[in-house]
Amino acid sequence: MxxxxxxxxxxxxxxxxxxxxxxxxxGVEVDELWYEQAAEDWMQALPVGNGRLGAMIFxxxxxxxxxxxxxxMWPGGPTLGDSKGTVExxxxxxxLIDQGKVHQADKFIVDKFSHLExxxxxxxxxxxxxxxxxxxxxxxxxxxxxLDKAVATVSYKVDGDQFTEKIIASNVDDALIISxxxxxxxxxxxxxxxxxxxxxSAPTVLVTTHNSDELIMDGMVTQRGGVxxxxxxxxxxxxEFQTRLRATTEGGTIEPSDGILELRGVxxxxxxxxxxxxxxxxxxxxxxxxxxxxxxSKSFDELLRRHSQDFGEFYDRVNFSLGSSxxxxxxxxxxxxxxxxxxxxxxxxxxxxxxxxxxxxxxxREGTNPANLQGIWNNxxxxxxxxxxxxxxxxxxxxxxxxxxxxxxxxxxxxxxSDRLLQRGKKTAKEQYGIQRGAVMHHTTDLWAPAFMxxxxxxxxxxxxxxxxxxxxxxxxxxxxxxxxxxxxxAYPFMKEIALFYMDWLxxxxxxxxxxxxxxxxxxxxxxxxxxxxxxxxxGAAMGHQIIAxxxxxxxxxxxxxxxxxxxxxxxKAKRADLTPGIVLGEDGxxxxxxxxxxxxxxxxxxxxxxxxxHPGDAITEATPEQFKAAKKTIDYRLEHGGAGTGxxxxxxxxxxxxxxxxxxxxxNINKFFQISIADNLFDEHPPFxxxxxxxxxxxxxxxxxxxxxxxxxxxxxxxxxxxxxSISGIKARGNIEVGITWDQNKLTxxxxxxxxTKSVEVKYGDIKKKLSLKADQPxxxxxxxxxxxNN
Ligand code: FUC
Numbered sequence: 023m024x025x026x027x028x029x030x031x032x033x034x035x036x037x038x039x040x041x042x043x044x045x046x047x048x049g050v051e052v053d054e055l056w057y058e059q060a061a062e063d064w065m066q067a068l069p070v071g072n073g074r075l076g077a078m079i080f081x082x083x084x085x086x087x088x089x090x091x092x093x094x095m096w097p098g099g100p101t102l103g104d105s106k107g108t109v110e111x112x113x114x115x116x117x118l119i120d121q122g123k124v125h126q127a128d129k130f131i132v133d134k135f136s137h138l139e140x141x142x143x144x145x146x147x148x149x150x151x152x153x154x155x156x157x158x159x160x161x162x163x164x165x166x167x168x169l170d171k172a173v174a175t176v177s178y179k180v181d182g183d184q185f186t187e188k189i190i191a192s193n194v195d196d197a198l199i200i201s202x203x204x205x206x207x208x209x210x211x212x213x214x215x216x217x218x219x220x221x222x223s224a225p226t227v228l229v230t231t232h233n234s235d236e237l238i239m240d241g242m243v244t245q246r247g248g249v250x251x252x253x254x255x256x257x258x259x260x261x262e263f264q265t266r267l268r269a270t271t272e273g274g275t276i277e278p279s280d281g282i283l284e285l286r287g288v289x290x291x292x293x294x295x296x297x298x299x300x301x302x303x304x305x306x307x308x309x310x311x312x313x314x315x316x317x318x319s320k321s322f323d324e325l326l327r328r329h330s331q332d333f334g335e336f337y338d339r340v341n342f343s344l345g346s347s348x349x350x351x352x353x354x355x356x357x358x359x360x361x362x363x364x365x366x367x368x369x370x371x372x373x374x375x376x377x378x379x380x381x382x383x384x385x386x387r388e389g390t391n392p393a394n395l396q397g398i399w400n401n402x403x404x405x406x407x408x409x410x411x412x413x414x415x416x417x418x419x420x421x422x423x424x425x426x427x428x429x430x431x432x433x434x435x436x437x438x439x440s441d442r443l444l445q446r447g448k449k450t451a452k453e454q455y456g457i458q459r460g461a462v463m464h465h466t467t468d469l470w471a472p473a474f475m476x477x478x479x480x481x482x483x484x485x486x487x488x489x490x491x492x493x494x495x496x497x498x499x500x501x502x503x504x505x506x507x508x509x510x511x512x513a514y515p516f517m518k519e520i521a522l523f524y525m526d527w528l529x530x531x532x533x534x535x536x537x538x539x540x541x542x543x544x545x546x547x548x549x550x551x552x553x554x555x556x557x558x559x560x561x562g563a564a565m566g567h568q569i570i571a572x573x574x575x576x577x578x579x580x581x582x583x584x585x586x587x588x589x590x591x592x593x594x595k596a597k598r599a600d601l602t603p604g605i606v607l608g609e610d611g612x613x614x615x616x617x618x619x620x621x622x623x624x625x626x627x628x629x630x631x632x633x634x635x636x637h638p639g640d641a642i643t644e645a646t647p648e649q650f651k652a653a654k655k656t657i658d659y660r661l662e663h664g665g666a667g668t669g670x671x672x673x674x675x676x677x678x679x680x681x682x683x684x685x686x687x688x689x690x691n692i693n694k695f696f697q698i699s700i701a702d703n704l705f706d707e708h709p710p711f712x713x714x715x716x717x718x719x720x721x722x723x724x725x726x727x728x729x730x731x732x733x734x735x736x737x738x739x740x741x742x743x744x745x746x747x748x749s750i751s752g753i754k755a756r757g758n759i760e761v762g763i764t765w766d767q768n769k770l771t772x773x774x775x776x777x778x779x780t781k782s783v784e785v786k787y788g789d790i791k792k793k794l795s796l797k798a799d800q801p802x803x804x805x806x807x808x809x810x811x812x813n814n
Pocket of ligand 1: 395407412414416482546628629668670708712
């Protein structure tokens, strides 16, 4: 596949007259999305990104549009709001719950502790338009995204003359670069324009020309329609930025005119675009200039080579195939439609898997902010859910593929961000709840990492386990990478702070004698209280106790690895021993979501928070058969009542199915995911667009093929029936083991395991379970009976 792609890259580089589709028709395979027409709307445009900077490409032959993105485009600053409430309020709140006054508790929690609704959003970085003064008939149109090399291409003929545009978002050179070429004798005539949408009718940028070949767009992110405490809160300040663009040409002329660059008679042009912001650099304007000078000193071919090599270092680690790719000759939107019409397309399933990896590499790189609800791709001033960092599943789901798909470095932004959040979370714990030790984080946050509670409704805002859930990623990062330094210096300190908060938050329940967490809510969901009216706050909820148990267990495991045995671990053990259980079965055999088997107003709710312990947690496994069965029942009930209504919820289902070895349901949920939740550009739809489903899907696919959460490796635990032949390589299991699997007629044909260290590992395939020895860096190749094919 790589050699084929390289061949393709060479073909496309040397031949303007031969587009990718022509090459493909000649039997060259490539991981690509492709279309026969320009994007009419944003959900048809194609994303490129370097982790921080990105664009959505429309490919319009008349006026080409690149909608621009940068990950720190936020209004406001770190100072917005403070924690609310006091320790006395917390005592009063708990008393209301103890007295069964849950509706009063619901009101009280919001009145006393919440900043109510806050609207301040991640925003678009603006738009780049290339106005081709084009007359003539456009034929042979092609628009594609090569996932292998992370290059977008638009090509077509106008009156027989070939036009080719290539776009990359380079991480190594930190720029967007666009190359344009034509075979037309008279060259291309076009204007280059930069702009950014108004904020409530107020201009947000000033565009000027510089020298004869540069555009400079200066601005600051504002949010005049901002809301805080449910009240208008115009934000007139925010992150400052400069976007700088330079055009170079072969042949023809460039003239600056009134904030526009006019290019005439150009046979070849390269446009370099950089954006720097005050979030990252005090001297962001000087940095932008420096960045532009550096990138513009290189040719497009050189930049493309550097970019593809850098991108490939991540992307090429994994290869997934389910057999034939014959349908590659069909445009992606037509294939998708065919799928939506009922014809399952296995190769498109592998493309969507690869796309998840592509999107993560493009939206989360070392030193950037983590991928938000839209990754980095956002055309709004006020985005859905502010395109922020929701901590009650969405941000975490974004990072589910990172470890299993062998992209552990890409988690770095999540940890850098979470460490900032931890600092603010300590303040919130003290100020809001009077808890002196540790840190708390609520259901959502943004670039400035506030940890306090904000929402006007208790059922979504008053959840306190954002930090607890993030702690799982720290521990898992260690389990996958075995990076002892990370464990000692990053993971354990984070896990300890979260555990400390919980230790002081828990209350002794007079009836059960156990430690109970309350006030609790179950993310975004409500139950029917004794009077038949919906309520959110309860005395304990499944997810809260599952997360607390996990944080305690993982912190103790980490302490063991680090040889720590101190007052903290002693106290932790004692509290853990008497913790209220988070997995309790109701009479109907389902897992309870709250402290009692309440009636539910929304039986098919999209969140399955009480199954956290099944996935992404690991407390429910085959080794806990009753809970395992109950988890299946819980899922079935949700689905019978219209569950999995959003893209991310459906994607989560695939991982649940995988953990329950429910191949048939996995197959069905994959199909439904394609049929209901995937847009033409293969972005996941909540709706609207939300990238978590893309990442959840990629992670779910691996979960079907390999699991390692039970201290042994399960090979092909939940292979869907219709994935009868295929292979996957380069994926990771806990223990830092790289795994390759090939199968045919639904049976394993070859398993390969390699570890950088000599170690023993237990592996299970079907009913066979074996302990195997791995020698450092020596692949162990096994057959269907887990016997070695390599004799080592
Ligand atoms: C969670 C979900 C919503 C949405 C939002 C961004 O709160 O319940 O469905 O995905 O995050």
